[in-house]
Amino acid sequence: MGRRMLNKVPEITLIFWAIKIMCTTVGETAADYLNDNLGLGLTKTTYVAGALLAGLLVVQFALRRYVPLVYWAVVVVISVFGTLITDNMTDRYGVPLTTSTIVFGVVLAAVFAVWYAMERTLSIHSIVTTRREAFYWLAILFTFALGTAAGDLVAERFDVGYAVSIALFGGLILAVVVAHYAFRMNAVLSFWLAYILTRPLGASIGDEMSQNTHKYGGLGLGTTGTSYIFLACILGLVAYLTVTKRDQTPPEAVAAAQ
Incomplete structure (x- = not known):
């Protein structure tokens, strides 16, 4: 199972999703x-990116609790x-x-399947061992x-353009939100669907x-400015x-998810 730790990932808040979307934007432009x-x-x-990621993951895995700066640097x-x-x-x-x-x-589905088979949970409240954290990352x-391939496929190969792609994927995320709150879709499933779509x-x-571009549109701020x-x-x-600690998992939530 690996060593026991405090939960290594943040609580899901509006700030979490805001940062996550901006991280994906930086991933594209950077x-x-x-x-x-x-x-x-x-x-x-x-x-360069692979070496930097490996170094950051070494730091992340060495920590015994969630540290916002390190966690989001990895993301x-x-x-x-x-x-x-x-x-x-x-x-x-x-x-x-x-x-x-x-x-x-298919690969992502296989990761989830093996993760669940070995740990019996995919909850983000339960990232308290090294093995679970490895599956998580x-x-x-x-x-x-997957998100990069799907996004490029829709925006460019299907010729819908960037603005329409924003509306399309934003609408799909909204559908997940409605399914979760109005129709009580499983919380873990809702989280991972939204995470993929962001x-x-x-x-x-x-x-x-x-x-x-004439074909796909865009504001033309450039990759440097956008990043x-x-x-x-x-x-x-x-x-x-980091200052407010508003996204740290309560101990009772960790205990319930284990």
Whole structure:
């Protein structure tokens, strides 16, 4: 089972979802910034993001409790790396987005299946052992890869554009919210569905703000400006959470989920 710890992930609040969406936006724009603007290329960008992610995960796993700055730093970088996984499959190896979307969906389902088979819970209130945390971050990685592929598939391959993609994925998230509160959809299922859908939503927001094409639209702020805007917002909210501790799981919730 691994060592016992305090819950290693934050409580689900509106601030959580706001930061999560901004992290996915940064994942989209920062990957493009490193790849294109800094001229690192897809391969070097992947190596840099992978090394940074590995280092941050070492720090995250070494902690015995949830630390907002470290946790959200991992989410930002894993968002970048998840984007790069999809970009490598599409741009370097020519894998169609339809195929990669299906592949990542199957892999993510397999991660959830093995996680549940071994732990009998997928609750985020129960991330109190190293093994559960490993499953958690593996699932997070593939939600980002899947969300990137699905978002690009809808916005570009299906030619609906960035603004329509925002409305589409925002509407799907709203449907999950309604199903959860009005029809009592299982809380764990609701969380993971929303988590997956925020990835293409954030990616579409990032593309809408940074890009400017006749075919897909966009505001044309560029990847640099968009990345800095959202990073500043993330840092501000993380600082607030660090001070207020409003997103830390109550001990009774952890005990109930175990």
